[in-house]
Amino acid sequence: xxxxxxxxxxxxxxxxxxxxxxxxxxxxxxxxxxxxxxxxxxxxxxxxxxxxxxxxxxxxxxxxxxxxxxxxxxxxxxxxxxxxxxxxxxxxxxxxxxxxxxxxxxxxxxxxxxxxxxxxxxxxxxxxxxxxxxxxxxxxxxxxxxxxxxxxxxxxxxxxxxxxxxxxxxxxxxxxxxxxxxxxxxx
Amino acid sequence: xxxxxxxxxxxxxxxxxxxxxxxxxxxxxxxxxxxxxxxxxxxxxxxxxxxxxxxxxxxxxxxxxxxxxxxxxxxxxxxxxxxxxxxxxxxxxxxxxxxxxxxxxxxxxxxxxxxxxxxxxxxxxxxxxxxxxxxxxxxxxxxxxxxxxxxxxxxxxxxxxxxxxxxxxxxxxxxxxxxxxxxxxxx
DNA sequence: ACCTTATCTAAGCATCTGCTTAGTTTACTA
DNA sequence: TAGTAAACTAAGCAGATGCTTAGATAAGGT
Numbered sequence: 001x002x003x004x005x006x007x008x009x010x011x012x013x014x015x016x017x018x019x020x021x022x023x024x025x026x027x028x029x030x031x032x033x034x035x036x037x038x039x040x041x042x043x044x045x046x047x048x049x050x051x052x053x054x055x056x057x058x059x060x061x062x063x064x065x066x067x068x069x070x071x072x073x074x075x076x077x078x079x080x081x082x083x084x085x086x087x088x089x090x091x092x093x094x095x096x097x098x099x100x101x102x103x104x105x106x107x108x109x110x111x112x113x114x115x116x117x118x119x120x121x122x123x124x125x126x127x128x129x130x131x132x133x134x135x136x137x138x139x140x141x142x143x144x145x146x147x148x149x150x151x152x153x154x155x156x157x158x159x160x161x162x163x164x165x166x167x168x169x170x171x172x173x174x175x176x177x178x179x180x181x182x183x184x185x186x187x
Numbered sequence: 188x189x190x191x192x193x194x195x196x197x198x199x200x201x202x203x204x205x206x207x208x209x210x211x212x213x214x215x216x217x218x219x220x221x222x223x224x225x226x227x228x229x230x231x232x233x234x235x236x237x238x239x240x241x242x243x244x245x246x247x248x249x250x251x252x253x254x255x256x257x258x259x260x261x262x263x264x265x266x267x268x269x270x271x272x273x274x275x276x277x278x279x280x281x282x283x284x285x286x287x288x289x290x291x292x293x294x295x296x297x298x299x300x301x302x303x304x305x306x307x308x309x310x311x312x313x314x315x316x317x318x319x320x321x322x323x324x325x326x327x328x329x330x331x332x333x334x335x336x337x338x339x340x341x342x343x344x345x346x347x348x349x350x351x352x353x354x355x356x357x358x359x360x361x362x363x364x365x366x367x368x369x370x371x372x373x374x
Numbered sequence: 375a376c377c378t379t380a381t382c383t384a385a386g387c388a389t390c391t392g393c394t395t396a397g398t399t400t401a402c403t404a
Numbered sequence: 405t406a407g408t409a410a411a412c413t414a415a416g417c418a419g420a421t422g423c424t425t426a427g428a429t430a431a432g433g434t
Contacts (some may be wrong), residue, residue: 002380003430024298026213030422038382041423051422100300106353108295111211113287113356155362156369163350166293169300175342182343186373190400217392227413228393234416238392375434382429393419397410404405 009047010061012037017058021104024111025055056119062104063127069093074134079141083157084184087164091176094168104166110166132158132176194341196234199224204245210245211298212242216290238256249291250314256280261321267275267314270344274351278363279353290352318344331350 019028019036030051034041048054069089076082094103101107105124109118116124135154139145145153160183168176202223209370217238221228235241256276263269281290288294292311295303304313322341326332334339347370355363 001432003382003432004379024213026211027298029420030418038380042382042384042425045423046381102297102300107297109290109357110289110294110353111214113289144397152365155365158348159354159358159362161350162353163346163348166297166349166353167346170296171346172364175346178339178342179346182339187214188402188408190402190412192411216390218390227411229395229412229414232393233411377434378432380429383427385424385426386408387422387424390420391418394415394417396415398409400410401430402410404407 005019005043005047007037007039007043007055013054013057013061014037014053017061017104020055020058021062021101022088022099024107052119054116057102059108059120059123065093065107067130070131070134073138074103076138076177079128079138079143080187081134082183084180087180087183088177089159090161091164091168091173091180095127099104100169102169106162106165109162113169128158157183192230192234194224194226194230198249199226199234200241203241204248204291205343207242207245207270207296208278208288209276209286211294213298223251223318226311239306246291246295246307246310246312250310252280253292253314256319257318257321258326263325266325266330267371267374270322270325271367273344274370275357276349278360278367282354288358290349293349293352294344296349315345342369 004085015036015060019032022030030041030044033051033054034046034133037044048102054074064185069086072089073082073086076085078085090103094101105127107123112120114121132154135157136150139150160179164176164179167179201286202225203220206219206223207295215226217231220231220238220241224231235244256273259276260269260273263272265272278292281288292314295307295311299307305358319341322344323337326337326340347366351363351366354366
């Protein structure tokens with residue numbers, strides 16, 4: 001009946017994600033996407049509708065990757081030590097291939113703040129909520145803190161992780177590791 | 188002999204700074220600067236050379252403002268409590284006028300990472316070094332920790348502050364205050 | 375083999391980007 | 405009051421921006 005797509009959408013989104021991750025949303029042009037994804041602008045628009053559409057799919061792909069890290073934490077027998085390991089895993093995840101790209105989610109918050117479109121906001125909240133849920137679970141493991149305390153600890157870890165993500169763009173590994181050490185010293 | 192400028196450079200830079208602070212470097216166009224600064228593009232280029240030139244001057248103006256907060260801390264009799272107050276002062280400083288603009292320095296790091304031009308990098312390092320110096324001084328106040336401990340604490344505070352700055356774009360005051368509480372709980 | 379339908383290429387759209395330049399206006403000196 | 409030098413206005417530059425569209429190409433059912 002009709003012609004077949006010459007590309008797999010998941011594969012080209014992976015490449016788009018890398019580009020947005022490195023450059024941010026605004027600094028990534030459709031021409032750059034075209035080159036990196038290896039498909040024509042027509043195909044980009046017919047598959048994803050708009051530049052923002054490509055970005056949202058990239059965010060979804062990104063959250064899938066972060067989900068794997070969260071899965072590992074959730075499956076771990078450790079409590080707080082497991083969360084600490086998540087921190088280490090996370091900075092390793094962001095620094096693959098010698099480029100200081102930070103975290104796509106944190107980068108996006110920094111770039112768009114609360115002016116981000118609803119679909120983007122939704123994607124960000126989704127990953128944050130899932131992560132916080134597992135953090136809470138791990139913080140409760142083998143102790144009986146009240147909900148308020150745990151809540152405050154999750155809040156602390158969340159903002160600490162954001163700091164780590166931005167800072168990873170300019171600081172060295174030692175400084176990041178030291179920060180993680182300090183963060184978990186009294187937790 | 189010649190005509191007078193109809194604007195004061197410091198005054199128009201103040202407005203440029205506000206714009207960069209809200210929107211970031213890339214998302215701020217020369218046309219937007221023209222409107223906000225209230226002067227023609229010719230004047231912008233004759234006074235500051237380029238868009239980057241305007242940005243660098245904006246950074247300098249920003250660091251002057253942050254310097255006032257650091258001055259207050261340096262003048263304070265308090266040690267660690269003084270640093271905690273600096274954290275509160277800082278989030279208040281970023282949130283003037285109900286816009287969640289975060290911190291211009293942290294925003295710039297998030298946007299450009301280590302790809303920032305030398306002049307921009309220099310300006311960022313200048314303010315960070317000055318702040319860290321005062322932090323160290325305050326951490327040493329009334330205690331005899333070894334240099335390594337203090338160094339690690341400054342590193343911790345620096346990254347925590349970055350986290351606070353990004354997070355201030357999407358979190359509420361209670362969450363930010365709770366984070367500050369947690370940060371200084373065991374320091 | 376032919377027709378339908380989706381996918382491809384590549385050129386094009388209006389608008390915006392950072393920056394420049396020709397020509398006018400202003401202020402001060404001589 | 406005439407001359408000079410800087411600062412103004414506003415039009416314009418080439419190239420980039422996000423997105424669209426006309427026409428060629430290919431895959432399958434009949």
